[in-house]
Amino acid sequence: MNFRRSQNLFKSLISKAMSTKNSPKDLLAKHCSEVVSQIKSAGTYKKEREITSPQASEITLNSKKALNFCSNNYLGLSNNPTLIQTAKDTLDSHGYGMSSVRFICGTQNIHKKLEKTIANFHSMEDTILYSSCFDANAGFFEALFDSNDAIISDTLNHASVIDGIRLCKAKRFRYNHIDMSDLEEKLKQATGEGARFKVIVSDGVFSMDGDLAPLDKIVALAQKYQANIYLDESHSTGIVGKTGRGTPEHFGVEKEIDFISSTMGKALGGASGGYTTGKSEVIETLRQKSRPYLFSNSIVPAIANTSIKVFEMLNSSNDLTTQLKANVLLFRTEMEKLGFHLLGKKETAIIPIFLKDEKLATEFGNEMFDEGIYVVGFSYPVVPKGQARVRVQISASHTKDQILRAVRTFEKIGRKKNIIK
Numbered sequence: 001m002n003f004r005r006s007q008n009l010f011k012s013l014i015s016k017a018m019s020t021k022n023s024p025k026d027l028l029a030k031h032c033s034e035v036v037s038q039i040k041s042a043g044t045y046k047k048e049r050e051i052t053s054p055q056a057s058e059i060t061l062n063s064k065k066a067l068n069f070c071s072n073n074y075l076g077l078s079n080n081p082t083l084i085q086t087a088k089d090t091l092d093s094h095g096y097g098m099s100s101v102r103f104i105c106g107t108q109n110i111h112k113k114l115e116k117t118i119a120n121f122h123s124m125e126d127t128i129l130y131s132s133c134f135d136a137n138a139g140f141f142e143a144l145f146d147s148n149d150a151i152i153s154d155t156l157n158h159a160s161v162i163d164g165i166r167l168c169k170a171k172r173f174r175y176n177h178i179d180m181s182d183l184e185e186k187l188k189q190a191t192g193e194g195a196r197f198k199v200i201v202s203d204g205v206f207s208m209d210g211d212l213a214p215l216d217k218i219v220a221l222a223q224k225y226q227a228n229i230y231l232d233e234s235h236s237t238g239i240v241g242k243t244g245r246g247t248p249e250h251f252g253v254e255k256e257i258d259f260i261s262s263t264m265g266k267a268l269g270g271a272s273g274g275y276t277t278g279k280s281e282v283i284e285t286l287r288q289k290s291r292p293y294l295f296s297n298s299i300v301p302a303i304a305n306t307s308i309k310v311f312e313m314l315n316s317s318n319d320l321t322t323q324l325k326a327n328v329l330l331f332r333t334e335m336e337k338l339g340f341h342l343l344g345k346k347e348t349a350i351i352p353i354f355l356k357d358e359k360l361a362t363e364f365g366n367e368m369f370d371e372g373i374y375v376v377g378f379s380y381p382v383v384p385k386g387q388a389r390v391r392v393q394i395s396a397s398h399t400k401d402q403i404l405r406a407v408r409t410f411e412k413i414g415r416k417k418n419i420i421k
C-alpha cells in the first residue's frame with residue numbers, strides 16, 4: 001500500500017468510527033449511562049442540592065430556607081466571623097496559594113506552627129499535614145508497613161482507611177465491628193503468623209452508627225498482643241471528650257494511642273485539610289515516604305493559619321464542645337420521649353433514627369426537607385440491607401428553638417408514617 005492510499009484508508013476509518021458513534025469515547029459514555037441507570041433503578045442515586053448561602057445551622061437552597069441537620073459543622077465554625085477575618089488577613093500576609101509540594105518550596109512558617117499546635121493539642125510529638133484526611137489515611141500504611149506486618153481493621157472503618165490499607169502489602173485482618181473477641185482472635189492469628197509490627201486500626205466515632213470504638217478494651221488488647229493503635233478521629237476531634245480531644249480523652253487513654261489522623265474539614269472550621277500525629281520518628285519517615293504528602297500540593301495558607309486559630313479557640317475554652325453536648329442531649333431526650341428508635345451513643349453528635357425500610361428512609365428524609373428540615377435518609381449500600389435510617393447531625397450552633405422545631409417535624413412525619421403513636 002502506498003502512503004497516499006494508506007492515509008486515505010486511515011481517514012475513512014476515523015470518520016466511520018465517528019459517524020457510527022462507536023468511537024472509544026462514545027462507547028465509554030454509553031457504558032456510563034447504563035451504570036447510572038442501574039444506580040437510579042436501585043434507588044441509590046445521589047442528588048446534590050445546591051446551597052446558595054454559607055454553611056450554617058440555617059441555610060438557603062436557591063430560594064428555600066432550611067434548618068441544616070446533616071452537615072459536619074459540629075462546632076458551628078464554618079461561618080465563624082473570627083475565623084473568616086483570620087482567613088482574610090492571611091490572604092494579605094501569606095498570599096493565596098503555595099504552588100508547590102511541601103519539600104520543594106511549599107512550607108511556610110504557619111504550616112510548621114500548625115503542625116506543632118496539633119501535636120500539642122493531642123499530646124503527641126509531631127504532626128504531618130495533608131490536603132485531606134482521606135490523603136492522611138491513604139498515605140500512612142504503605143509508607144510504613146510491608147508483607148512482614150499485619151494490619152487489623154474494624155469492618156466499618158471509613159473508606160479512606162480501607163483504601164489506605166489496601167495500598168499496602170501488609171497482611172490484612174478485618175474484625176467485626178467493635179467486636180473485641182473477634183479482634184482478639186485476629187490478633188492471635190497475626191501473632192501466630194509472626195508479624196513484625198501489628199497495627200490495630202479504627203475510627204474513633206463511626207459516622208453511620210454514631211457509636212464509639214471501645215478504646216479501653218482495644219488498648220488492653222494492644223498491650224497484651226504488642227500492637228500499635230491507629231485511630232481516625234474525624235468525627236471526634238472537637239466533639240468527644242470534655243475538652244474535645246476526642247475518643248482517647250473520653251476513655252482516659254490518651255497516652256496509649258500511638259497515631260491519630262483527623263480532618264480540618266468537619267468540626268474544625270470545615271474548610272479542608274487533614275493530618276496524622278504521633279511519634280516524631282514516624283512522622284519524619286512519613287515526610288520522606290508518604291506519597292500524598294510528597295506528590296500533592298501544600299495546604300492553602302489561609303487554611304493553615306485559620307486552623308491554628310481554631311485550635312487556640314479549643315485550647316482556651318470548652319464552651320462550644322459543652323454546648324454541643326447539651327444540644328445532643330436535648331435532641332436525643334425529646335426524640336426518645338416520642339418513641340423513636342435511636343442508634344448511637346450520646347457522646348457523639350451523630351444520631352441515626354432507625355427506620356429499617358429503605359424506601360421509608362428516603363421518603364422520610366425528603367418529607368422532612370419539604371418541611372424545612374434538612375436531614376438525609378441512608379440505605380443500602382451505605383448501611384447494611386434492612387438497616388435504613390435517617391441520620392441527624394447536631395451542631396453547637398443550633399439554637400434550642402431550632403432543635404425543637406426539628407423534633408416537632410420528626411413527630412409530624414413520624415405520626416403520618418405510623419412510626420410512632
Ligand SMILES: *Cc1c(COP(=O)(O)O)cnc(C)c1O
Nearest residue numbers: 132133134158232234263265274
Ligand atoms: C470525613 C472522613 C474522612 C475524610 O476527611 P477529609 O478531610 O474530608 O478527606 C476520613 N475519615 C473519616 C472517619 C471521616 O469521617
